[in-house]
Amino acid sequence: MMIDKLLRCFIVKILMISFLCAGFCNGIEKKSSIDKEKLKKRVELFLKKDNVTRRRNVEDVFVLAEIYEKEGNDKDAMFLYQEGLRVNSWRLDYQLKLAQLMYKYGDKKQAVEKVKIVCQYTEDEELLIKAEEFLSNMGIQPVKSINKTKGKLIENPEMIIVPIGKVNKRLLLEVKDKLQEKMGISYSIMEKEINPGKFDRSYLDKYTIDTKRKLLVSFLRLIPEQNERFKELENQGQFNASRLISELKEKYIIEEGSKLEGYLGITREDIFSGNSNFLFGWAEKNYGVMSYHRFLAEFNREPPNRTRLCNRMVKQGISSSFFILGIPRCTNPTCIRAYPHNLTEHDQKSNELCSWCKEQLKLYTGD
Ligand SMILES: [Zn+2]
Structure with a gap:
């Protein structure tokens, strides 16, 4: 009875830690190791699903779209960017990529509209700079331009x-x-x-605060997939x-x-x-x-x-x-x-x- 209880407790802990790690390590799959044929099959399936299922698996669609774009297959890339953005329109990085293709093929009005949204909402500096550059190449001022000389070290600030x-x-x-x-x-x-x-403290340190948890983590690190996740948490x-x-x-x-x-x-x-x-x-x-x-x-x-x-x-x-x-x-x-x-x-x-x-x-x- 006692052993049963201990075993159950142990399994629950393993599941909890795995869950925590999974939360931190979303997107761990490396783009370089992607098998294009397998990805294509997954995307084909994606296109047959309902919106809720699509939203869950949308990353595959964007990744395949990027591959097509790199290969110069603009038509399929645009189609997939559009399909992905239909269920996750807040992926502003892909909004910019689609806008650039739209502009290339003459749809200036929609392209500008998209890039302006990217400029207004993105929290990523690199993406903002890219979007602003794109607008300025089209001769359009960004929605809200910041005076870049403002804010620098002035004399006698408080x-x-x-x-x-x-x-x-x-x-x-x-x-x-x-x-x-x-x-x-x-x-x-x-x-x-x-x-x-x-x-000063890694996220892994936060979860290995006592000897029991440390032991559990050392045990789980023997599993290669879990070890990868722990490495992410360490970094x-x-x-x-x-x-x-x-x-x-x-x-x-x-x-x-x-x-x-x-x-x-x-x-x-x-x-x-x-x-x-x-x-x-x-x-x-x-x-x-x-x-x-x-x-x-x-x-x-x-x-x-x-x-x-x-x-x-x-x-x-x-x-x-x-x-x-x-x-x-x-x-x-x-x-x-x-x-x-x-x-x-x-x-x-x-x-x-x-x-x-x-x-x-x-x-x-x-x-
Ligand atoms: Zn107050």
Whole structure:
């Protein structure tokens, strides 16, 4: 009886860990190892299915479309991009590819419409640049163009944004402009990002917190497919926000009497501190760090929306900026600075400061 119970418990744990890994490692199948004939058969089947089943298997269609495009078979590529986008129209990378083919074959109106949508919604800097280049080659100005000289290091800013690792710099410019507008103080962005080094905690570390789990993982690693998944988890992880703040402090010293109030590091990667599972931001007087990892559509499996991403970042940026200025958190639940337990609470906060926070900011800026 006891052995039965132990065995059941063991199997449940294996299934749970496999499930967790599967969630993290979606798309692990390497494009290079794709068998085109098998893929074609799967796509043929796809085309006979209902929309729900199609949506689940849509990746195959896009991959085959890309293969056709590379082979110069534009007609079949366009057909498959269209079929894929019918059930997942938010794949903006493929919207751009289809638009480029449409333009090539004379459908300028639809192509432009598609590319404008990509420009407006994408959260990916490279895709945005490609889409804008495409529009500009057609002699069309993007929907919302950002002044690229804006945001760079100006003389005597009150707050300096420091990119940590590879970040979306165009997005940072949008965030910086909004922060400046809402806070009424001057921000600028450091031209060069700092290198944060290796992750302080991998996602695998998070799941092997005790000896039992470690043993279980070592056992599962004997299975090649599971081992691949664990390798992926080892390569993804989080930075320790306290360490990043210490590095900012060491690198950038604020001189006595300077107008500069502090440094706000921004990273795309996930952050934590102490025993916390994750953090949106972490700050103290003069120095702070925030992460937009958990604000991304990709992380939350939402359709991309750069305006939403920017708003989420501005809310966090304001919270962090207040701490950098040395103003403690207020107690108003609807204030933009209220402590959010999760993303839903973060999204639910208003976009405005409460009267107490406004007063504190006025005292600081002297307005
Ligand atoms: Zn407040």
